[in-house]
Amino acid sequence: MNYCDAMREKIGNDPLIIVRPSVAILNQNGEILLYRYIGGIWNIPGDILQLNESVEECLKRNVLRDIGLTIKKLTLFGVYSGTELINRVEESGDEYQTVAIGYLCTEFEGHITPDQNQGIEAQIFALNELPEDTNPFIKIKLEELKNQLIK
Template identity: 65%
Template sequence: MDYCTKMRETIGNSPLIIVRPSVAIINKKGEILLSRCPGATWGIPGGILQLNESVEDCIKRNVQEDIGIHINNLKLFGVYSGEELNTKPEYGENEYHTVAIGYLCTDFDGVVTPDENQAIEAKFFKLDQLPEETDPFIEKKLVELKGQLEIG
C-alpha cells in the first residue's frame, strides 16, 4: 500500500500535501516526451514521492516502471506549488495540494515502452507542436523554459 493510500485511510477526504517529482525528457532531436493515462491530458512523466525515497529515486523509478526508460542524469529546473496545482474536489473526491519538483533530463537509455497494464500513452513531440490536450500548467512551464530545453 502506498503512502497516499495509507494517509487517506487515516484522514479521509481532508486535504493532503503530496510531493510530485516530474521530468522533462528531451531526446537528441530536441523533442520532449509527454505521457498520459486514458482520458487525461498530456504531461511530463512523474510520480508521487513515497516515504524514505529521494525525489530523484522517485522520478527514476516512475519513469522506468511507467515508460521503460532509464534516467542517467537529472538537472533541477524548478519547484512549483500554489493554488494552480491544487486538486479541488467537486463530488467528494480527495483534495490534494501538490508540490511539483521539475527536472530536465537529456541523458537516458532505453526505448519508450509504456506500461500496458496502466494503459499509459507516451511519445515525443516537438516543443512547438505540443498536442492540444497538453496540461495547461505544463504547457505554460514549457513555454517559459523553451530556450533552456532546446538542444542545439
C-alpha cells in the same frame, strides 16, 4: 499500501500536501517525451514521492516502470507550489495541494515502451507543437523551458 492511501485512511478527504517530482525528458533533437493514461491529458512523467525515497529515486522508478527508460542524469528545473496546484478528485472528494519538483533529463537509455497494463501511451513532440490536450500548467512550464533552451 502507498503513502497517500495510508494518509487518506487517517484524514479522510481533508487537504493533503503531496510532493510530485516530474521530469521533462528531451531527446537529442530537443523534442519532448509526453505521456498519458489513455483518454487522459498529456503530461510529463512524474509520480508521488513515497516514504524513504528520494525525489530522484521516485522519478527513476516511475519512468522505468511506466515508460521503459533508464534515467541517467537529472538537472533541477524548478520547484512549484501554490493555489494553481490544488486539486480535488470529484469522484472521492479528496483534496490535494501539490509541491511539484521539475527536472530536466537529456541523458537516458532504453526504448520507449509504455506500460500497456496501466493503459499508458507515450509520444515524442516538438516543443512548439504540443498537443492541445496537454496539461495547461505543464504547457506554461514547457514554454519557459523552450525559452531557456533558445538562449
